[in-house]
Amino acid sequence: MIEAVRLTKRYGAKTAVDDLSFQVRPGVVTGFLGPNGSGKSTTMRMILGLDRPTSGHVTIGGHPFRALPNAPRQVGALLDARAVHGGRTARAHLLALAQLAGIPAGRVDEVLGVVGLRDVARRRSKGFSLGMGQRLGIAAALLGDPQVLLFDEPVNGLDPEGILWVRNLMRALAAEGRTVLVSSHLMSEMALTADHLIVIGRGRLLADMSVRAFIAANSAGFARVRVPADEPEQRKRLVAALTEAGGFVLPERDGALRVTGLPLPRISDLAHGAGARLWELSPHQASLEEAYMRLTQAAVDYRSTDDRLAELGPLPEQPEAPVVPEVPLEGWYAPPPPVPGAAPGAVPVPAAPVSGAVPAPAAPAPGAVPAAGPDGGGAPGGGGPERSRTHESPEEAR
Ligand SMILES: Nc1ncnc2c1ncn2[C@@H]1O[C@H](COP(=O)(O)OP(=O)(O)OP(=O)(O)O)[C@@H](O)[C@H]1O
Known part of the structure; x- marks a missing residue:
């Protein structure tokens, strides 16, 4: 389990994470949601010991990351898929990480197979597409067969087939009893992937609830x-x-x-x-994405001047909110938009489809969960020296 208690991170005058407390439990996929700049990556870096909290603390299995014995066997992370030595082949990159962590070379070939990169294992990663880079980053996270996994925007750059693969992989990892924390700024994707949601805005906790509860509470x-x-x-x-x-x-x-x-x-x-x-x-x-945007609307840092969602009001109090039927209610007349000049249609047609997303049952990912690997020490899988982001302020560079 990951536990954050009153976690706060300030960069000068900027408060990136503000008094944040939450728990991430094993056995479920926890979606970590928030608009751009809301503090997701900063929180993940603090979980991984790459940034030091200004106050508060965060532990994994009761220990701060840096005090964990055999960290790469316990925690794997995908933080920034671009943080790879482009001159190295995919296999060489993973071998270097494995060597640092005392993981045998055989495990590298295993994870290359799991993420579907076996055919390009000997190609230099600088020629990789965004999606291939994400797969390589996921392979690095899986290298130590860890019980706790953190993925920062893992579907970035993936095509629909890749997105489905990541979704199934996350769910399969959680079904194995692992703790899986996945950040995203896309509610629609998280509604399909996660069981539980932690939503933040401007570094503060906005919601900590199951996807089901979020849907029930927010579908206006x-x-x-x-x-x-x-x-x-x-x-x-x-x-x-x-x-x-x-x-x-x-x-x-x-x-x-x-x-x-x-x-x-x-x-x-x-x-x-x-x-x-x-x-x-x-x-x-209202769609789930819209409910999420309403929730985070006051906490969005970067907004287009042509943003119509900004005009949407807060959720109204609706003790007797109309239940939206799958089929039109008897007596409701909902014709298609009239064609200019034509008479209004006289035949009732079905109302527009309900757009509220419901979590889809995820199929298990065959062969998605890596086999047990040996002990190792050092940096988290995929979070080695090459992988850390350059967000760290100079006074914290260690
Ligand atoms: N090293 C740093 N120095 C100064 N400010 C920082 C630093 N790292 C992050 N920030 C600021 O902290 C805030 C949170 O950033 P963070 O990257 O954690 O957000 P995020 O939710 O991951 O955003 P995104 O979805 O865009 O990746 C932002 O305003 C960012 O500019």
């Missing part, structure tokens, strides 16, 4: 409402009535209105009262 319902495009006055009156009644109204790109905070029958009554004809009134569910 909303209504899509559409008035005839050539009736701007009706639209204006409707927006005023909805807002007056406590709803939150956001215009969508195609001219529809997204309404939260009001049940559909109430929206219908308000539209009637405002003399607005409705061409669409349909229930929808």
Whole structure:
């Protein structure tokens, strides 16, 4: 188990990690989520003893990383897949790490097979694609057959087949009882890979819960409402009535209105009262990615000036939030967007599909879990001298 207690890291005036406490348990994949610059890598480096906390502490199995006996057998990490000596072949790179940690050469060939790099094992890594580099970094992390694994953005640069492979690998490693911490800034990917989520923003803990609980807590319902495009006055009156009644109204790109905070029958009554004809009134569910963006919205450091999500309000209090059906509710009329000039369609069609992601059952990865390796000492698998990032401030360089 990994345990962080009031972990804080400051770089001068910048607080990268702020009073962060969490536990990462064995047997499940824990997703470590946060926007760019939220402190994920800094936290991982502190877990691995590569950065010293300003205050607080973090332990693996009850010990600080640097006090762990045989660290490479206990902890493997992928921090930065680019931190490889480009002139070396994939095999030579792994052999060098294995030698440092006292791991026999046979294990190198094993992990090359596990990550699918056996055919290119004798090619120099500087010619590798981003995805091949990620696979090499994962191979390095697996080298010591460790019980605790940390992966910083492991799917970066991978194609869909590679992403699925990583997902299955993470789940297979956790199913073996290992502790697996995977960072990402993509909620959709983590919803498919992780069982548990730790979400941070600006270095602070925003959520620590199971994926299931996150979905239940954050899937807000909303209504899509559409008035005839050539009736701007009706639209204006409707927006005023909805807002007056406590709803939150956001215009969508195609001219529809997204309404939260009001049940559909109430929206219908308000539209009637405002003399607005409705061409669409349909229930929808916010996607998990959107819920995540809402959660982290106030903690995003880098934002485009054209960011429409910034306009989305906070999740409304919805004690009676509409349940989104798999099929349209009887009586809900949700036609496709009207074609300009055409009469509104009279035949009800199914509402838009529910977009809330649900964790998919992951297939086991055949041969994904490496066999036991021998004892070794030194740096964590994949976290050797060549692999550490250059984030460390000068006063900490050891
Ligand atoms: N050595 C350093 N010196 C000064 N500031 C740093 C240093 N390392 C990290 N930071 C700052 O700390 C904050 C957290 O950075 P970190 O790399 O941990 O975030 P992250 O969540 O991993 O981001 P990303 O998803 O973009 O990789 C950022 O604002 C970053 O600029």
